[in-house]
Amino acid sequence: MSSKTESTLIKSSRLAVAVIGGYLFTNGFIGAFGAGLHYFGMIKSDAMLLALISGFLIYLVVIIWVISTRCFIFTSCLILGSSIIMIYSAQQLV
């Protein structure tokens, strides 16, 4: 991101996608990762706790990524698309 030339609108969009898109992504990740770990044999409560704990770090990485990426549109689509896939997978896995 070139912070000097980028418009306020783009910066706001980056923030919005980072916070809201990141939240959706993390929800999907925790749901799918927790369900997946349990599916592959981990105790359910451990799987969910590990997924929740990892979720905060994932959220952090997504925020940093979206704020700093050069291809903002592509990254946004990737984040939102994978969120939908993971949310759907989480519902299917349980």
Next chain:
Amino acid sequence: MASLVSKEFREAMGWLHTWLGVALGAILFAIFWTGSLTVFDKEIDHWMKPELRLAQQENVSLDRVVLPKLASFEPALGSDVWISPPRDRIPAIRMLYHDKNDNKHEIMLDPKTGEKLDLTDSHAGTDFFFRFHFMLHMPGLFGYLLVGIAALGMMVLVISGVFIHRKFFQNFFTFRPKKNLLRSTLDFHNLTAIIGLPFYFLLPLSGLFIFATVFFPWPVEVNYDGNVKSFKADLAGYQQFSVEPSGQTNLYIKTLDQLIIDAEQIWKTKEGQHSSKADWVGILIMAMRIRMSLLNGTSLIKMWRLALIKSVLMHKQVKKLGSSPLVQFMQH
């Protein structure tokens, strides 16, 4: 040393670090300040509520002191009763319960007589500073969410702050007090930030762990048929450490002391056994418990014991009390 990241990335991190710092600085200061005071919350309670300055009682019999009181309180009780025996920093018996309208109450009992203590009307440490630290005394979940956002923001601040610097090590350990004021304060900021860096990252992270289900209820609900309480009970190991009742189906529990003896016995048999939990998950859980034990001034071993006793008590009460309003919560 050359920069490890691109100029664009550094600029983005600089922008994020500056504006997030401005937006969250004040709220983070308030949270950290009240958090530091919370370490001494019991002592602040003793100072502001002199009635709590009681002599330490050894081996208090809950049967003698608490059980008769429990029966007299029973009409006012809704569900979810917690009883904490006297401890080093809380020499009174602490009882938490919900009334019929699901309002939470906390009372303190004299460990000698079982009489309810008429405490000075003050929020003091545990009611003011402690609660402010994680929910800002705001209605509903608003305060929790605000603190959660601030905590996540703090983590972003730490990471972005690291990547701003073109020359990592040189910048981090440089302090020029005789340069102009802006330069000196910025150097000081860098230096103090790097000294406490792991703590500044782990403090908000461990805080977020504690309320993880508040911030991310959906994934837990999906995995636990919409019941977050079920996940918490599962996590606390109520099933893992439960004991079978002795066959009585009395409506009221006869002896709390015996339950504690049973729990201690189970603790002894479980002591030293390898947990079924995966090791690396166990380490993360342990990190959370260390934080909790530091806050409560309780040793880790004691924490485990208390958790175990609590789980055994809950399980036996559920079985023995049946549908008594005393412990309806425990059936969830």
